[in-house]
Amino acid sequence: MGKKQNITFNDIAKYTNFSKTTISRYFNNPDSLTLENQEIIAKALVDLDYKENKVARILANGKTEFIGIIVPNLFLHYYSEMLDKILSTYEQFGYKFLVFIGNQNEENERRYIKELLSYKIEGLIILSHTIPSKELAALSLPIVTIEREDKYVCSVNTDNYMGGYQATNLLARHRCDVLIHINSPSNENIPAYGRIKGFMDVCAEKQLVHELILKEMGNGYESLQEQLNQIIENLELKYPGKKKGIFLSNDTQANVFLNLLMRKYGTLPKDYLLIGFDNSPISREAVIPISTIGQQIDQIAYEAVSLLVEQMDERKKRRPVPLKEPVHKVITPILLRRETTEKI
Amino acid sequence: MGKKQNITFNDIAKYTNFSKTTISRYFNNPDSLTLENQEIIAKALVDLDYKENKVARILANGKTEFIGIIVPNLFLHYYSEMLDKILSTYEQFGYKFLVFIGNQNEENERRYIKELLSYKIEGLIILSHTIPSKELAALSLPIVTIEREDKYVCSVNTDNYMGGYQATNLLARHRCDVLIHINSPSNENIPAYGRIKGFMDVCAEKQLVHELILKEMGNGYESLQEQLNQIIENLELKYPGKKKGIFLSNDTQANVFLNLLMRKYGTLPKDYLLIGFDNSPISREAVIPISTIGQQIDQIAYEAVSLLVEQMDERKKRRPVPLKEPVHKVITPILLRRETTEKI
């Protein structure tokens, strides 16, 4: 067979009459060689068509430069954009990413984590909600979570409270007769709960007429339409002729809400103001561009990896000082005023 | 330090008074041990809290079970859904995925491939368009591409011609006065070109009045709106009162087109029929659900990984027989009739 094995340091060493060590140094500490010898080796690499083998390097020095990621799905734009930005940090940090889709399956996610650990990942980023942070913390591995329960681990989250606060304030400034926040029943320990709190606080502060609608929207798109349609019918019965400021918990819902009104009235009636959350593409691409609270996904992703890198670097020191308390970073969202709130 | 190193086969061997070899066999060929001894080792694993190290295994047997993926971005829903489905094949095939975002940068993508090779990936899935398939083929590594130029490598693509054919036929059945296909100028060697060909062939077959509009739509959403708005103005001048069947090259464009009409007329005028391509969420979530050609992304993803696995398995045989010719699989799309084509 003409097919030779892969070229190794040994081959290069023989070819150049250096030792393996010198070849290794060429890669890891080139300044310790004379320029002349560097060139000799450089030429040999080309002649022999050498290709690095990082697996061997891992075994020797323990540094995989792998980060594991578990994301619930890539169907929701929020997750795929976040993953996009996380993966793109390769340019800055050089870490490679092993990615798993959790699909809401707790047992599967445990298996994925085990698999990731067996590949000696140096850190883990978790976006899925299934495994409690206490269990994650017990892995004693650098971990950062994003927008999920995070009591015992480091995290980066949007300032959801601020987002709810801004959205509600925008509606308030337009002197609505009644403010309404539509959301799903959720646990207080997830960051998104802050949206509800922000809404309630503004209403309390300014003593505004308001209503908080917490309703299970179901899984599919159809059930979402049904639920929101019911809500619209109730609102029109309850607040006829009143100017209604509606804050929906995300843009998908806001868009469905808008479309239902459009289908009913051919336009967005003057007595409705709408604002969503996330700045997902649908909010711009809706028939009437929807005001929304934009999460700064690029920044969240950067901070998450950055926070992880810090912990991983710390671990590589001779005498690592692990964090006493988990660090929770918070990123301010951005209010985006579009047409669904811009009439007087 | 109470912190011990990781437990290795050596530790287990000492603990159980077996040899390393036997421990290895316990994992790779358990039947070759007596049940009794299997239990002894099983117990030791628990006692010592052993955790596998697949990096060492890779070095020893060369099987990384890594597949590399380069995807252009995760901003377009098509790519993120595809990645979702590809990653989900872990459950069936057990391969782990190292993912990179190409971002249209050819040089970066070359670096990513080099990096992937250094981690001894066993196969590569390419969705990005920058690197010619000839260059990819030269890597002499199992490769599968999806929806891109694929002359020299294996691929899985949607049957774009069939898609264009179906879309055009649907419009034809509705007895439109004129059929219009809006697309961007593109090279004949990418699969998506088939959409244009399908359109033209149906029009020729049935001798239909038609127009092919190839126009650069620019990068941003705004420029897309502008371009399509111009197109609409031209169409209304050119075909006043005529029943127009419009086939757009993707759902994002179809949605913008629809919204422009909605904003102009408050509804979709009777003389417009619209159909898009991709079955992306926006087609369902549009103010009027848009007819579209659905790509069977789950099937494409499965076939891609499957095709890759075949090649990787072949390579592991003692006397591998590489493919003489690249294999090109084609997946039939599905016509989805929604409201934008369903009036008479």
Add this chain to the structure above:
DNA sequence: TTGTACGCGTTATCAC
């Protein structure tokens, strides 16, 4: 500045 010798944790080969 360069080389020697050994370790990283597992698998493969060949004995017994």
Add this chain to the structure above:
DNA sequence: GTGATAACGCGTACAA
């Protein structure tokens, strides 16, 4: 059924 030994390819004391 089990064990000893040599790979796998690179990093790193330590020595020169």
